[in-house]
Amino acid sequence: MTLVSTLSFLKKLNKNNNKEWFDKNRSAYEEAKKEVKALVQLVIEKTAVFDPSIASLEPKDCMFRINRDVRFSKDKSPYKTNMGFMIAPGGKKSIKGCYYVHIEPGNCFIAGGIWMPMPEHLKLIRQEIDYNGDALKKIFSSKDVKKYFSDFDEESKLIRMPKDYEETHPYAEWLKLKSFTVTFPIDEAIFSDKKVVEEITKPFKGIHALNAFLNGALDS
Template structure:
């Protein structure tokens, strides 16, 4: 089994996105899923060796369901067009997210549309020491890998409790704090993909640690 087989399965699934087709190909699905879980287990051990604060996340815990949540999104297809997983995962947010799919593949991390409580904590950290976050975001190697944070719909005015003239008002207006780096299928299927994942993890780590510390202090 391989990432090539995973992409092939996902392409077939999206062309036949029905429960009947999935039931008829359940064995193939489990083989692909088990391959991904085994790969995640390997990465889980590898990342734990390079990060003393890494949160152990076995593959079965890391991997997300392939079913879409039709209760909240009834117009979506039954099944997703990707396999998603979050390593270094204390909760579903703030993890090291790996998304491998037919339409796009990427690695991301941070907080996308966090709860009001988490967003409040991040803003308090920025108010206290926003210079540290800006230093991380402006690091040359970080910008070369991730560019800007993922575009969100920021507030037009200062959030409650903060001045419009605050030195970090550009960060305080944000509703999300996340970065991503795109992956090609060729890159995912290459022999050095694991090394690429480690490289991305290391570059993203100060950013994720800043945010995670902000919500735990």
């Protein structure tokens, strides 16, 4: 399978982001949505081989609405120009570590981990890094992880150390993080390749190891 129709639709939507155009091209949107839904199902099945915790998910549990929430945004464009999906135990609203695929012409990527955990969950993750940072370092050094990810993303990071931790802590840079995500950019051509499922799930084994560490912190 491929997402040729999806990419074509998103490129056109980017140039015509208004309700009138969308309504006239709703059939193209439905076709794109159908393609993505089929992809999500195959990715769930492939991922469940090494991560049984997501085996019971259905595509609807993982996919997002294309409508934007414009209530507090200066940009009043009504639609997202991407179609992403998040696979995690419990679905897209889960607090657990996830696998995320972002489909957007010119900005496609695979990501994973936990984005902006709640304060109580952030505290648990920091405690786990404090106690078992060596284990996390070993995960980042493993073949499945280092091929795609060198470290956590640093989009949300404290300047100073959080309370209760010393500046000299060996894992100070991880303890300063407020999100624990990894990102791997991919070429949109992957979605036109019949091996798209195989290509997408290659980085997932590394994400699985990182998620296991993060989820272990939440379960402690």
